[in-house]
Amino acid sequence: MSTPIIDELDQEFIDSFRSPASAGNRIRDLNPISFAVIMVACAVAAVTLPGPWGPAAICLIYVAVSIAAGVSKAFLPAYGKLFAVVGLILFVLRAAFLPGEHVLLRLGPIAISAEGIAQGLDFALVVMALCGAMTLFFTVTPMKNLMLALELRGVTPRATYVILASFQAITDLGKNTKVVMDAQKSRGIETEGGMVGRVTAFVPILAPVFLAAMSQTEERALALDARAFNSRSRHSYLVSLQPVGAAEIALVCAVAACAVLSIVGAAFIWN
Amino acid sequence: MELVSLRNVGFTYAYGDKPALNDVSLTIEPGLLYGVVGLNASGKSTLCSVVRGIIPHFHHGELTGEVKIKGRDLLEWDPAELSKSIGYVFQNPFTQISGVKDTVFEEIALGLENLGVDREEMIDRVTTVVRELGLEALIRKNPNELSGGQRQKVAFASIIAMDADFIIIDEPTSQLDPDASEAVFGIIRKLKERGKSIILVEHKIDLMAEYADRIIVMKAGRVVMEGPAREVLVSDELSQAGVPYPEVTELAFALANAGKPLRSVPITRAEARELVSARIKEAPHAHSAL
Numbered sequence: 001m002s003t004p005i006i007d008e009l010d011q012e013f014i015d016s017f018r019s020p021a022s023a024g025n026r027i028r029d030l031n032p033i034s035f036a037v038i039m040v041a042c043a044v045a046a047v048t049l050p051g052p053w054g055p056a057a058i059c060l061i062y063v064a065v066s067i068a069a070g071v072s073k074a075f076l077p078a079y080g081k082l083f084a085v086v087g088l089i090l091f092v093l094r095a096a097f098l099p100g101e102h103v104l105l106r107l108g109p110i111a112i113s114a115e116g117i118a119q120g121l122d123f124a125l126v127v128m129a130l131c132g133a134m135t136l137f138f139t140v141t142p143m144k145n146l147m148l149a150l151e152l153r154g155v156t157p158r159a160t161y162v163i164l165a166s167f168q169a170i171t172d173l174g175k176n177t178k179v180v181m182d183a184q185k186s187r188g189i190e191t192e193g194g195m196v197g198r199v200t201a202f203v204p205i206l207a208p209v210f211l212a213a214m215s216q217t218e219e220r221a222l223a224l225d226a227r228a229f230n231s232r233s234r235h236s237y238l239v240s241l242q243p244v245g246a247a248e249i250a251l252v253c254a255v256a257a258c259a260v261l262s263i264v265g266a267a268f269i270w271n
Numbered sequence: 272m273e274l275v276s277l278r279n280v281g282f283t284y285a286y287g288d289k290p291a292l293n294d295v296s297l298t299i300e301p302g303l304l305y306g307v308v309g310l311n312a313s314g315k316s317t318l319c320s321v322v323r324g325i326i327p328h329f330h331h332g333e334l335t336g337e338v339k340i341k342g343r344d345l346l347e348w349d350p351a352e353l354s355k356s357i358g359y360v361f362q363n364p365f366t367q368i369s370g371v372k373d374t375v376f377e378e379i380a381l382g383l384e385n386l387g388v389d390r391e392e393m394i395d396r397v398t399t400v401v402r403e404l405g406l407e408a409l410i411r412k413n414p415n416e417l418s419g420g421q422r423q424k425v426a427f428a429s430i431i432a433m434d435a436d437f438i439i440i441d442e443p444t445s446q447l448d449p450d451a452s453e454a455v456f457g458i459i460r461k462l463k464e465r466g467k468s469i470i471l472v473e474h475k476i477d478l479m480a481e482y483a484d485r486i487i488v489m490k491a492g493r494v495v496m497e498g499p500a501r502e503v504l505v506s507d508e509l510s511q512a513g514v515p516y517p518e519v520t521e522l523a524f525a526l527a528n529a530g531k532p533l534r535s536v537p538i539t540r541a542e543a544r545e546l547v548s549a550r551i552k553e554a555p556h557a558h559s560a561l
Contacts, residue, residue, distance in 0.1 A: 219366035
């Protein structure tokens with residue numbers, strides 16, 4: 001006679017909630033608000049430091065931080081794509097169309113000048129530094145940790161839920177679309193092939209997918225209400241964040257001070 | 272004191288052309304398990320929504336009659352207070368996952384977080400419920416990637432963990448296999464033993480016969496019968512409402528029609544086993560006794 005298999009309770013996993021959540025990396029264990037301040041300071045420095053070396057250095061700092069944080073495998077390809085697409089387009093547009101005295105190459109109405117290339121490089125690097133700050137922040141910081149940090153600083157659970165649920169809704173919409181597309185395919189409707197065929201198959205399912213999502217939103221709101229989501233008592237948290245230590249405060253202050261100095265420099269020295 | 276009382280209650284959804292509930296009068300006493308049975312669209316879920324205050328606080332429409340929860344008029348209740356006092360497990364498992372938690376363990380703890388329960392107590396309560404429902408293998412999994420049956424169990428666990436004294440459970444086993452259904456009913460029995468008041472909507476009439484103290488039979492928005500499970504499950508009103516009898520009750524009726532009635536009409540397998548065993552012992556030739 002076979003005996004039923006009883007799964008063991010993963011006590012190590014349960015015990016992990018008894019201590020602050022840790023990713024096992026000092027950078028990833030920074031408080032999300034601290035890391036946000038650091039990233040904003042980097043972005044400010046990228047805008048105010050003289051180009052192209054200033055923003056280029058900031059971009060390199062992101063790369064170094066991502067390696068140190070152990071997220072380079074996720075960050076570098078994404079950032080590389082941003083550079084290859086957005087950065088390159090911005091550079092080419094600026095380089096091609098900004099007028100300058102030292103024209104290097106003329107192609108019909110397009111005159112590529114040394115000034116255009118310099119400004120294009122500056123502009124593209126600044127934008128890439130701003131994008132990099134965002135990309136690195138969301139690669140390093142789990143969304144739920146950010147929301148928890150915000151809630152602990154007074155943001156309402158309702159607001160943080162809306163943000164988190166919105167991200168989840170995008171994933172859900174994608175899944176639902178795939179389910180409906182598969183259902184269409186099983187009924188013999190052509191959903192693959194050329195662009196026209198795909199669009200023809202895709203457009204009619206948009207309405208049912210969105211209507212279903214709206215109906216599910218109502219049911220989800222009820223399910224949340226059943227979990228006392230609207231309770232006015234103070235919420236508690238299963239997960240806790242790492243305490244913010246003196247070293248972390250010092251780091252944030254130092255980076256913020258650098259940003260302030262770069263603003264002062266831009267105002268009085270190099271601009 | 273009665274837990275819930277409804278007097279001549281009717282409800283028509285805002286965009287409905289006919290009432291979903293019609294002249295419903297009921298009293299729900301504390302500490303009992305009430306089973307609600309009826310065909311689809313007979314008003315079972317609407318009745319639960321009224322008792323829980325989702326109607327009229329969330330679903331709007333025309334509510335008539337008088338609804339009192341713990342002696343207080345439904346309209347005087349703060350919806351947030353109701354959500355603490357009455358647990359509700361909904362029918363559709365796919366919309367009961369919050370969508371914002373990374374693991375099943377955290378998902379089950381969500382309600383407790385909202386109630387402000389201390390972390391240690393939260394961990395203990397969630398762990399207990401995980402063990403009771405046999406969810407050990409799921410606790411690390413992402414709730415958004417679970418099957419319908421797994422989601423249903425997690426949603427059920429989430430409400431059980433909140434430990435409300437009064438729980439409404441709407442078709443908790445619709446996505447579950449027989450073993451998992453038995454497990455869920457096992458939990459419901461434990462809740463009953465702990466003195467919880469329960470309203471359970473369920474189509475599995477054999478399980479209902481095992482566990483319900485009283486049964487409410489609904490048809491076309493009306494309560495056609497309410498009473499002790501034993502009375503209701505052998506009554507004509509049950510079949511007139513389109514609800515099947517328990518298997519063993521059907522068997523007893525068939526035997527009675529064949530001129531060989533059992534001493535009494537069983538509603539549970541245990542009762543049937545006893546009656547049939549007695550018949551076999553009494554009969555000189557066992558094979559012809561039935």
